[in-house]
Amino acid sequence: MKVGIVGASGYVGGEVLRLLLSHPKVEVSMVTSRQHVGKFLHRAQPSLRGFTDLKFSELDYEKMSDSCDLVFTAVPHGTATDIVKALYDRGMKIIDLSADYRLHNPEDYGKWYGWEHPHPDYLEKSTFGVPELHREEIKKSQLVSCPGCMAVTSMLALNPLIKNDLIDTDHIIVDSKIGSSGAGAGAGTSHAMRAGVIRPYKPAKHRHTGEIEQELSQTAGKKIKVAMSPHAVDVVRGILCTNHTFLKKDIDEKELWKIYRSEYSEERFIRLIRDKEGLHKFPDPKFLVGSNFCDIGFDLDRDNNRLIALSASDNLMKGAAGSAIQNMNVMSGFDEFEGIMYSPLTPV
Amino acid sequence: MKVGIVGASGYVGGEVLRLLLSHPKVEVSMVTSRQHVGKFLHRAQPSLRGFTDLKFSELDYEKMSDSCDLVFTAVPHGTATDIVKALYDRGMKIIDLSADYRLHNPEDYGKWYGWEHPHPDYLEKSTFGVPELHREEIKKSQLVSCPGCMAVTSMLALNPLIKNDLIDTDHIIVDSKIGSSGAGAGAGTSHAMRAGVIRPYKPAKHRHTGEIEQELSQTAGKKIKVAMSPHAVDVVRGILCTNHTFLKKDIDEKELWKIYRSEYSEERFIRLIRDKEGLHKFPDPKFLVGSNFCDIGFDLDRDNNRLIALSASDNLMKGAAGSAIQNMNVMSGFDEFEGIMYSPLTPV
Amino acid sequence: MKVGIVGASGYVGGEVLRLLLSHPKVEVSMVTSRQHVGKFLHRAQPSLRGFTDLKFSELDYEKMSDSCDLVFTAVPHGTATDIVKALYDRGMKIIDLSADYRLHNPEDYGKWYGWEHPHPDYLEKSTFGVPELHREEIKKSQLVSCPGCMAVTSMLALNPLIKNDLIDTDHIIVDSKIGSSGAGAGAGTSHAMRAGVIRPYKPAKHRHTGEIEQELSQTAGKKIKVAMSPHAVDVVRGILCTNHTFLKKDIDEKELWKIYRSEYSEERFIRLIRDKEGLHKFPDPKFLVGSNFCDIGFDLDRDNNRLIALSASDNLMKGAAGSAIQNMNVMSGFDEFEGIMYSPLTPV
Amino acid sequence: MKVGIVGASGYVGGEVLRLLLSHPKVEVSMVTSRQHVGKFLHRAQPSLRGFTDLKFSELDYEKMSDSCDLVFTAVPHGTATDIVKALYDRGMKIIDLSADYRLHNPEDYGKWYGWEHPHPDYLEKSTFGVPELHREEIKKSQLVSCPGCMAVTSMLALNPLIKNDLIDTDHIIVDSKIGSSGAGAGAGTSHAMRAGVIRPYKPAKHRHTGEIEQELSQTAGKKIKVAMSPHAVDVVRGILCTNHTFLKKDIDEKELWKIYRSEYSEERFIRLIRDKEGLHKFPDPKFLVGSNFCDIGFDLDRDNNRLIALSASDNLMKGAAGSAIQNMNVMSGFDEFEGIMYSPLTPV
Structure with a gap:
């Protein structure tokens, strides 16, 4: 499966990237970062030196829908609303790691985030991405929103x-x-x-x-x-x-x-x-x-x-990127633990 | 005022020692540690190198009552019961940093500590050492028990x-x-x-x-x-x-x-x-x-x-040694902040 | 391949264990620890809960040679000398993580460790376990001694x-x-x-x-x-x-x-x-x-x-357990990176 | 003695401030910070809440020379050159904590800092502020430059x-x-x-x-x-x-x-x-x-x-602010250890 990541220079996007690069069922085909366009991934994610020769691209919806079957969005809260909608409208599968599609009730964005959701009708399209609670819905979902850590x-x-x-x-x-x-x-x-x-x-x-x-x-x-x-x-x-x-x-x-x-x-x-x-x-x-x-x-x-x-x-794993891959596995019919069944590092 | 410390090789006793060595109204005259008898204090408390030439002594009640007006006891919970009693019976002022004289009701030792207090009649002699709550009693007390941090x-x-x-x-x-x-x-x-x-x-x-x-x-x-x-x-x-x-x-x-x-x-x-x-x-x-x-x-x-x-x-200051000195100041009629009015170190 | 570990309650032995439990070519068949005989591995290595139902055994050379093709020894310096010899004499392959078989010249044990090596004639049987320097020798070796970190x-x-x-x-x-x-x-x-x-x-x-x-x-x-x-x-x-x-x-x-x-x-x-x-x-x-x-x-x-x-x-990986597995892979004709090609965790 | 600090919102300036507020011979009369003008000092230095009611001022050379006998400058490297000169020309005593007046040879600024010193003739007016090496010169100096940590x-x-x-x-x-x-x-x-x-x-x-x-x-x-x-x-x-x-x-x-x-x-x-x-x-x-x-x-x-x-x-003490106060004590004829003879905190 070809997978893209929007926003992979941060901690969460970097962790998604790290996991995907070793995932047996996945090929990472496009990774974006506004800051690092044209640079090797290891410039922002030095740990991954040697694991890929990919470079950061600009976010181009056209190219992304051509080269990816599924996209992870790992951008700051409030900035995913439009990106997710644009990808959704192109028919792509999306796993969002921001808070922008977690709450089903549009009014809750006013209460907890202090802003009005620009695409309230898309909230119901999103599944809350905890397989332990919503596995069956996730299987059928085009848009899964990963929970806060x-x-x-x-x-x-x-x-x-x-x-x-x-x-x-x-x-x-x-x-x-x-x-x-x-x-x-x-x-x-x-x-x-x-x-x-x-x-x-x-x-x-x-x-x-x-x-x-x-x-x-x-x-x-x-x-x-x-x-x-x-x-x-x-x-x-x-x-x-x-x-x-x-x-x-x-x-x-x-x-x-x-x-x-x-x-x-x-x-x-x-x-x-x-x-x-x-x-x-x-x-x-x-x-x-x-x-x-x-x-x-x-x-x-x-x-x-x-x-x-x-x-x-681990807030970057089960609390973010690990859950995201778990959701991908469920959505894609892979074994749920594929690519994320790591034992904890101890002591560290 | 001449002051002694029973048990000054640990963290709490070391902090009491540190504060006393710079206290303007106090002379540290005797410091005990079973492990370090005969050695310079800085062997166990390396930070204090240069602040004193005192050596650790054995706990000798006779000598202690001769050379000290007030004693801090900073030994493990359960081991202060007899020491405090022995000092008390010699008429000395004591500030205990263990839990052994904090609870007024003997039954509470069974409930919270799992042992029976060997000197239950001494519990009422002890004042709970929080000046903000019990200043007037502390002033008149011979035995003050410092609170848990x-x-x-x-x-x-x-x-x-x-x-x-x-x-x-x-x-x-x-x-x-x-x-x-x-x-x-x-x-x-x-x-x-x-x-x-x-x-x-x-x-x-x-x-x-x-x-x-x-x-x-x-x-x-x-x-x-x-x-x-x-x-x-x-x-x-x-x-x-x-x-x-x-x-x-x-x-x-x-x-x-x-x-x-x-x-x-x-x-x-x-x-x-x-x-x-x-x-x-x-x-x-x-x-x-x-x-x-x-x-x-x-x-x-x-x-x-x-x-x-x-x-x-700071658990070693207000939570232990700092409170102990504050209690000493109250018991001794010194300014309550003498020797402990330090500004916090930041960043550290 | 069936593998054993002598001494798996410490950090290095635990790390060997962690890596082996996910190694595709290996089955861990026996793990010893003097302290924890009869207890589940996760008692000493809590991170591994869920990865194995194995229990700690006593060190029994007979059983070990029956149930293991290769053994890792991860015991304190100075205590591996006899254990390694006993396993070697039974014809087993050994990867030692102590310092006891690193130095080729018996006199060096006097100089650097302050003791005389009890089996100086076994030192020449040992290969210094850095594949980047000694890959060909490691391939043919029965006893490989992993380097200090x-x-x-x-x-x-x-x-x-x-x-x-x-x-x-x-x-x-x-x-x-x-x-x-x-x-x-x-x-x-x-x-x-x-x-x-x-x-x-x-x-x-x-x-x-x-x-x-x-x-x-x-x-x-x-x-x-x-x-x-x-x-x-x-x-x-x-x-x-x-x-x-x-x-x-x-x-x-x-x-x-x-x-x-x-x-x-x-x-x-x-x-x-x-x-x-x-x-x-x-x-x-x-x-x-x-x-x-x-x-x-x-x-x-x-x-x-x-x-x-x-x-x-990472001192527990390339500096110890990772090198040990790398040596095992070389000795066993596996791909050298099998079971140890993990990307670093960042940030951590 | 009335003392001012130029730049007291950072770590070094904050540490100078902390020490001066408890120094027995000194009154802090003016403290500047571009960011925090008009705000209480504890806004930037929360540890000092309760130790002063002073507020941050703008840097006004006129007012500073009226209200201070000696000034500490704790601004970033490269920005102290003009400030120090301006204060010097007003006849004030200055202790600079930047690198701008440490090197005697103007060419060294090109070599080590990559810029040309704008006031090369003032470099010889500055004494390198290590009392252990230059005590006698410091006593007579109007401008002392504190060393790098x-x-x-x-x-x-x-x-x-x-x-x-x-x-x-x-x-x-x-x-x-x-x-x-x-x-x-x-x-x-x-x-x-x-x-x-x-x-x-x-x-x-x-x-x-x-x-x-x-x-x-x-x-x-x-x-x-x-x-x-x-x-x-x-x-x-x-x-x-x-x-x-x-x-x-x-x-x-x-x-x-x-x-x-x-x-x-x-x-x-x-x-x-x-x-x-x-x-x-x-x-x-x-x-x-x-x-x-x-x-x-x-x-x-x-x-x-x-x-x-x-x-x-401690890089903020002997490596910066502590040395600065030590220099002030030497320049001012105070006891050299006044206000800085603290025992180390251990453990911390």
């Missing part, structure tokens, strides 16, 4: 609890911690100023809340609210979501494991973490670097009737 | 909320993030295995919960429960407590600031962080390294009626 | 200079910088004490010097001395060797590149780094994490007639 | 060797490693891209070479060349210089220590590091954070006749 990590832990009506839906707190690669290479993130931070960066009203609420509400069949607070910590790759919930009924540890197992035992990219000893009693993104897993575990706080559901991932 | 950081943010009866006390969630120096130099913390972690290490039933509940309950005049979950992150010094609370009444930001200001405007070591721009909109321990401040701020999540009270400190 | 990284940059007689052999300075995973999880490496170090740890007489001198001397046909100084820096994986050399003749940049190219153009795991712009003008292990490459580049200091030859690698 | 750290280790004619001056190699705060907050230093680097960033012809050569040549009475290669490593504050030198004569360790001691025993900010055990056998900037020390030590490599002289500092 914190959103997917959190909802995979929370969804079984909502589905089984286990928790008080008035007090769902998602306290997440994330590495610097999640932010792109923007302002205010110089090393000296970001090293060693434990920085709350949007304690209320973070944008990913919208996606989590959308998906959990769909599961619940009623409006679910989530209270999310992300924090920047000193790591490059990695997300941990500490999902604090309060149990509605008396349920023991074994039953909880049973529920998680019944939900996820067939899922290759979800690992349930349960150990009484050793280094890895609970999920920790340290043990996920470079892999497409979402590790899920929990602890019970009987004094407070609290269930702490913990989920971790 | 996460405990003091969290309770300073929560106490005004409890005192003013603002929050739902059934859903107080303390999600804390802490650096490696908080753990001491124990097993399982090798650099390669700890670098880059975002590790939940005791999602339920963490020991510091006991102290927070004790203090907040005293403020509330009723039993308060706290749902605490600490996480190890990749930094050496620093704690952030994200205290998720739910408001019982409709209150706006200005009123909240007023409450915090009225509580803390006279407190030299508490800074209220309130900025709409810049690097420091919310507390972040990055901007507290080496200082004795506890920075407090908050954000409001109207969708969920949630108040996120944020508090940060 | 700093040694292989340095010698790959220096060898072409020696071979072409370009540099003053009285002033070869190898200033190397290495991450914490190179040291194992031993004493003195707690996170709080190792984070942020730039620590010279053996400025003179480091053990890897012996290997570098052995190999360069063989190339030169005369005794070559190397002045090596390693430094611990704050990274988990990665080595940079700054090889300061002084040119004997006037040679320009182009000729130097030509020499390196003629040496390495066929080598899949050596990348020559030459860029005037961008992030990667010189080798940097940041861009090598998880890969088996050794990146080589240089700069010329005309004022001092100095050639700075720079080489970088 | 790597330059001062390196030359303090090398100068005694040159002075005593101990080393081969054709092979002086300075391999330095430095943290991210040394670079300012410029492009290419985003956290995700800088974390974990071991990056050679100017293996030949680094600008600080010029200063080191100038000073060592003055000591030697002949032209001395230095072969310098700096590397970026993952730490915020800290420099280590590994100065590889080759001995001209047979000299033992004791004699070397004697030479260093005779040179530096009276110097309060130089610590000779000599220990056979413990954490701090050699200089390591880990143990210098926040202090004004330069730690010096060495090792002997008899096989190569090599003396490895090691020197470490």
Whole structure:
């Protein structure tokens, strides 16, 4: 299959590129970057030196539809709206890594992003790209929108609890911690100023809340609210979501494991973490670097009737590019784990 | 004043030592360490080379009571019980940095620490060493027990909320993030295995919960429960407590600031962080390294009626040694900020 | 091919295991660890959860020779001498990752390691495991000894200079910088004490010097001395060797590149780094994490007639486990890059 | 004494400000920053919240000469030339932290910086600000230029060797490693891209070479060349210089220590590091954070006749702001250690 990438000079686009270059079913035929037109890919992605002789092109829809069967768009939020539409109108399959086609309700863009969506009628054409939740729809979809990194990590832990009506839906707190690669290479993130931070960066009203609420509400069949607070910590790759919930009924540890197992035992990219000893009693993104897993575990706080559901991932893999390839595999009828079944690098 | 330190080869004891060596009212006269008897202090505390010619001694109560007016005990939890008693019985002033005299109710040692306190009748002799809460008692106390680092950081943010009866006390969630120096130099913390972690290490039933509940309950005049979950992150010094609370009444930001200001405007070591721009909109321990401040701020999540009270400190300073010196200053009638009013090092 | 690993609970053994579990030509049939006998591999190597159901065994030579065609030994220096001999005497193929069979001259063990080799007559049976230097011998070898991480990284940059007689052999300075995973999880490496170090740890007489001198001397046909100084820096994986050399003749940049190219153009795991712009003008292990490459580049200091030859690698890959698999591939007639041709993870 | 700072929003200016605000002999009366005119200092320097109510002003020479006795200039290289001249012409005392007045020979600006100095006749008015080398001149100087961070750290280790004619001056190699705060907050230093680097960033012809050569040549009475290669490593504050030198004569360790001691025993900010055990056998900037020390030590490599002289500092303290205050103290007749005799923070 011939595949293109729009915007491959950033972290997410670079990771999509890295994975595709080793994917057995795919040929990367076109890669764009406004900044680097005409230059070798390794100029922006030095790690890939030796893996391809391709150069960056300009974004030319004509050429792209001639040379690609499927396109990944990895451009900043707000700038994918037109690009995705243009590719869609040419009949191409698209996997979008921005937030621009994640929310189904156009009004949610006003609420969470502060702008009006220019193509609201295209939102319903987009499938929310979490195969564990929407595999069948993804198979048939022309446009798949990959989830936010914190959103997917959190909802995979929370969804079984909502589905089984286990928790008080008035007090769902998602306290997440994330590495610097999640932010792109923007302002205010110089090393000296970001090293060693434990920085709350949007304690209320973070944008990913919208996606989590959308998906959990769909599961619940009623409006679910989530209270999310992300924090920047000193790591490059990695997300941990500490999902604090309060149990509605008396349920023991074994039953909880049973529920998680019944939900996820067939899922290759979800690992349930349960150990009484050793280094890895609970999920920790340290043990996920470079892999497409979402590790899920929990602890019970009987004094407070609290269930702490913990989920971790590599924000550039399961949280972005890995999920994108997983979606491509599903859309294309490949084995779902093709090209992304890497073991985590440890220690790193 | 002549001061001794029992156990000065670790991080906390070393920090007490560092501060005392530059304290204008104090002479360090005796420092013990089982491991390093007879060796220069800089063997264990290389940073202090050139600041003293003192050597480590054995713990000899006789000599200690002869040569010291006040003693800091900085030994592991569980090993201070007898030492503190022995010093107390000799009539010495003691500032203990372990957990062994923090809890007033002997049963709480069973609950949180899993052992029975050998000297339960001494617990009432001990004052909980947070001057912002117990200044007058500390002044008159012979034995002051310094708080746990996460405990003091969290309770300073929560106490005004409890005192003013603002929050739902059934859903107080303390999600804390802490650096490696908080753990001491124990097993399982090798650099390669700890670098880059975002590790939940005791999602339920963490020991510091006991102290927070004790203090907040005293403020509330009723039993308060706290749902605490600490996480190890990749930094050496620093704690952030994200205290998720739910408001019982409709209150706006200005009123909240007023409450915090009225509580803390006279407190030299508490800074209220309130900025709409810049690097420091919310507390972040990055901007507290080496200082004795506890920075407090908050954000409001109207969708969920949630108040996120944020508090940060340097776990070895306000979270341990800095508080200890502050307590010494209060006990000794010195200016409370003597020897600890350092500005944070930034960037570091 | 059935493969065993002796000592797979450490970093190097774990990395060998990780690579083998995804190697298309290999089945891992036996893995030993004294500490973890009877436990699942993921207890010690949590990243590998889901990749195998194997458990740790005791080291039983009988069973090992029944169930394995080839064995990797990844035990601490000094403890491999007997194990390797025992396996060798049973006729097994061995790839040793300790230093115990690297040096050909028994006296060198006295000089660099301070002990006498108990099986000096086995040293000549061992091939020094750098395929770029000894591919033909490795093919025929029963016992291959993998190089030290700093040694292989340095010698790959220096060898072409020696071979072409370009540099003053009285002033070869190898200033190397290495991450914490190179040291194992031993004493003195707690996170709080190792984070942020730039620590010279053996400025003179480091053990890897012996290997570098052995190999360069063989190339030169005369005794070559190397002045090596390693430094611990704050990274988990990665080595940079700054090889300061002084040119004997006037040679320009182009000729130097030509020499390196003629040496390495066929080598899949050596990348020559030459860029005037961008992030990667010189080798940097940041861009090598998880890969088996050794990146080589240089700069010329005309004022001092100095050639700075720079080489970088991932110390657990090309510096240990990756080289080990590369050796296995060579010994077994597999494609040399089978199972180790991963692109580096960036950013990480 | 009333003191001003031109350019206090960066790391170096912020550190000067931090130190001055706690200096017992100084009142900070004016602080400029083009970006932040009219804003409180803590907007750019959040750590200093609570330490001053001063606001940033525009640079107004008239007001500055009215309100300040001495001015620190902490602006980027190349932009201090005119500012320093303007202040000098008004008769003010100036301590410049840029490179613009470090080199005495105008031609050296062409060689090392690539531009022509606009006020070459002012270069001779400037004293090179290393009190350990030029204390008497500094006392009488109106303009003192603070050294580059790597330059001062390196030359303090090398100068005694040159002075005593101990080393081969054709092979002086300075391999330095430095943290991210040394670079300012410029492009290419985003956290995700800088974390974990071991990056050679100017293996030949680094600008600080010029200063080191100038000073060592003055000591030697002949032209001395230095072969310098700096590397970026993952730490915020800290420099280590590994100065590889080759001995001209047979000299033992004791004699070397004697030479260093005779040179530096009276110097309060130089610590000779000599220990056979413990954490701090050699200089390591880990143990210098926040202090004004330069730690010096060495090792002997008899096989190569090599003396490895090691020197470490906090690049924002002894390498910049600390040296600047030290110079101010000398110029003003204060005790030289006033306001800068802080013990290092450890661990951090």
